[in-house]
Amino acid sequence: MSNQKGSNAPQCPLTTANGAPIGVQQALTAGPRGPVLMQDVQLLEQMQHFNRERIPERVVHAKGSGAYGIFTVTHDVTRYTKAAFLSSVGKKTETFLRFSTVAGERGAADAERDVRGFAVKFYTEEGNWDLVGNNTPVFFVRDPYKFQNFIHTQKRHPATNLRDLDMQWDFWSLCPESLHQVTILMSDRGIPATYRHLNGYGSHTYSMVNNEGDRVWVKFHFKTMQGIKNLSDDEASRLIGDDRESHQRDLYTSIARGEFPKWRVCIQVMTQSQSETFRWNPFDLTKVWPHAEFPLIEVGVLELNRNPENYFAEVEQAAFKPSALVPGIGSSPDKMLQARLMSYADTHLHRLGVNHHQIPVNKPRCPVMNYIRDGAITDGSYGAAPNYWPNSHSGTPRPSPAHADPAWNLGQVVVDRFDSTGGHDDYTQPGNLYRMFDESHRDRLTTRIAAGLSQARKEIQLRQLCHFFRADADYGSRVAKKLGIDTAAFAPSTLQELKHEAAVGAGQP
Numbered sequence: 001m002s003n004q005k006g007s008n009a010p011q012c013p014l015t016t017a018n019g020a021p022i023g024v025q026q027a028l029t030a031g032p033r034g035p036v037l038m039q040d041v042q043l044l045e046q047m048q049h050f051n052r053e054r055i056p057e058r059v060v061h062a063k064g065s066g067a068y069g070i071f072t073v074t075h076d077v078t079r080y081t082k083a084a085f086l087s088s089v090g091k092k093t094e095t096f097l098r099f100s101t102v103a104g105e106r107g108a109a110d111a112e113r114d115v116r117g118f119a120v121k122f123y124t125e126e127g128n129w130d131l132v133g134n135n136t137p138v139f140f141v142r143d144p145y146k147f148q149n150f151i152h153t154q155k156r157h158p159a160t161n162l163r164d165l166d167m168q169w170d171f172w173s174l175c176p177e178s179l180h181q182v183t184i185l186m187s188d189r190g191i192p193a194t195y196r197h198l199n200g201y202g203s204h205t206y207s208m209v210n211n212e213g214d215r216v217w218v219k220f221h222f223k224t225m226q227g228i229k230n231l232s233d234d235e236a237s238r239l240i241g242d243d244r245e246s247h248q249r250d251l252y253t254s255i256a257r258g259e260f261p262k263w264r265v266c267i268q269v270m271t272q273s274q275s276e277t278f279r280w281n282p283f284d285l286t287k288v289w290p291h292a293e294f295p296l297i298e299v300g301v302l303e304l305n306r307n308p309e310n311y312f313a314e315v316e317q318a319a320f321k322p323s324a325l326v327p328g329i330g331s332s333p334d335k336m337l338q339a340r341l342m343s344y345a346d347t348h349l350h351r352l353g354v355n356h357h358q359i360p361v362n363k364p365r366c367p368v369m370n371y372i373r374d375g376a377i378t379d380g381s382y383g384a385a386p387n388y389w390p391n392s393h394s395g396t397p398r399p400s401p402a403h404a405d406p407a408w409n410l411g412q413v414v415v416d417r418f419d420s421t422g423g424h425d426d427y428t429q430p431g432n433l434y435r436m437f438d439e440s441h442r443d444r445l446t447t448r449i450a451a452g453l454s455q456a457r458k459e460i461q462l463r464q465l466c467h468f469f470r471a472d473a474d475y476g477s478r479v480a481k482k483l484g485i486d487t488a489a490f491a492p493s494t495l496q497e498l499k500h501e502a503a504v505g506a507g508q509p
């Protein structure tokens with residue numbers, strides 16, 4: 001797996017960080033037994049740099065793997081978008097994709113039951129477009145206020161420093177909007193076999209604007225051309241015992257031997273008028289758009305074909321942010337997307353610094369011309385150019401109205417803090433997913449859920465059980481049985497009500 005240069009590579013002098021040749025690399029001491037002298041600046045430099053080798057770990061998605069690739073347009077989508085990189089069939093754009101687990105730290109094992117991050121950077125001629133998605137089409141919460149709290153439940157307990165199933169199920173049972181994603185996570189797709197064998201989803205609703213200024217709402221799908229492959233819980237436990245870096249190893253070695261993974265890139269499109277009558281909020285991150293109503297439209301193929309040369313420089317320092325948008329692709333009212341537009345850029349300011357976009361893996365491949373200046377570790381590429389706007393110098397960068405985003409019509413808007421938990425249909429779609437599973441999949445799903453939920457307090461188990469019943473009566477009954485809970489213990493009226501709701505959700509009132 002090593003790509004170290006062979007022993008035939010020409011010798012080059014060992015130098016200090018500022019390039020001065022080093023004669024001997026041994027500590028400078030007063031006598032052979034020491035002590036070490038303060039004037040050994042080479043040693044001091046090495047020690048000081050070592051102490052600063054790590055940058056802050058990502059709070060989420062800390063463990064990741066990345067590779068470069070090419071996106072090729074295969075179908076004409078210019079009726080939806082004026083994005084330059086999508087302007088003609090056959091057009092190619094360089095990309096960088098980072099996969100990740102969500103909850104584990106930098107040293108966590110790859111083959112864990114967890115959502116996988118799927119973040120793609122398209123180096124387009126009109127700037128970088130980052131699609132920062134997951135391998136699931138939905139998410140656990142719809143209100144950004146809950147995001148940081150949700151992540152806390154997936155991380156370590158403040159006292160025990162252990163992952164804590166009571167805290168996870170406590171949160172999930174109080175947030176029924178999580179049921180859809182919980183069902184996907186606990187399904188057979190919860191532990192992908194490799195990063196090559198999973199789908200990617202933009203998850204949020206985005207917008208596209210065409211050359212006429214018409215806007216549609218879109219969802220992005222990346223369908224693996226390797227086929228979906230997952231691990232059973234037993235296979236994953238065995239694999240983790242043998243190899244904690246299984247997904248990194250698989251991705252790197254596949255690309256190194258010329259087996260380049262590919263994804264079919266598709267969109268779903270919803271018009272403004274469809275969005276006004278759709279039975280769910282089209283900007284709700286806990287919902288999918290059914291394929292029967294919003295079929296997948298082919299756009300292109302993404303192929304990964306080049307490994308990074310230096311993991312830290314290119315993967316650890318890769319910075320993706322949903323706010324990296326290009327003309328023709330925009331945001332939407334999705335509350336979670338709105339929060340992520342700020343939050344991801346902000347985290348890069350903390351983790352990598354104010355000039356993170358100048359790091360080679362993040363640097364746009366098109367000219368960058370503006371009046372943002374200076375800051376830590378700037379590459380100084382603007383030289384003596386004016387640093388203010390407006391200015392009367394010729395040839396300086398200026399806005400071009402052709403790229404202005406058409407206005408959003410939000411109608412009559414009420415500003416308020418709306419409840420993200422009560423009064424929503426959180427059950428129909430998880431129920432639909434459950435009903436898609438065959439008998440044995442339902443059995444494995446409910447066994448996994450019961451194994452985790454049994455470690456939560458009894459009142460949490462009962463609260464969560466109601467959500468399964470509301471999604472599908474069979475779903476609820478199976479989990480209850482595996483928890484050893486006699487549903488006869490429920491007040492008859494409650495159970496009747498739950499089963500009735502489940503039947504209505506399943507379209508059988």
Ligand code: NDP
Pocket residue numbers: 137184187188189199223228288289290291292428429430432433436
């Ligand atoms: P469809 O039958 O048209 O689509 C079903 C989708 O489910 C396919 O995209 C399939 O992906 C995916 N799928 C199959 N097994 C699993 C699993 N274990 N975990 C997650 N996804 C799986 O039905 P609808 O569009 O009406 O959706 C029905 C349900 O399917 C939804 O409630 C949602 O939970 C799930 N789903 C829907 C998606 C959408 O965008 N509509 C996307 C992904 C999931 P594949 O083709 O790769 O096998």
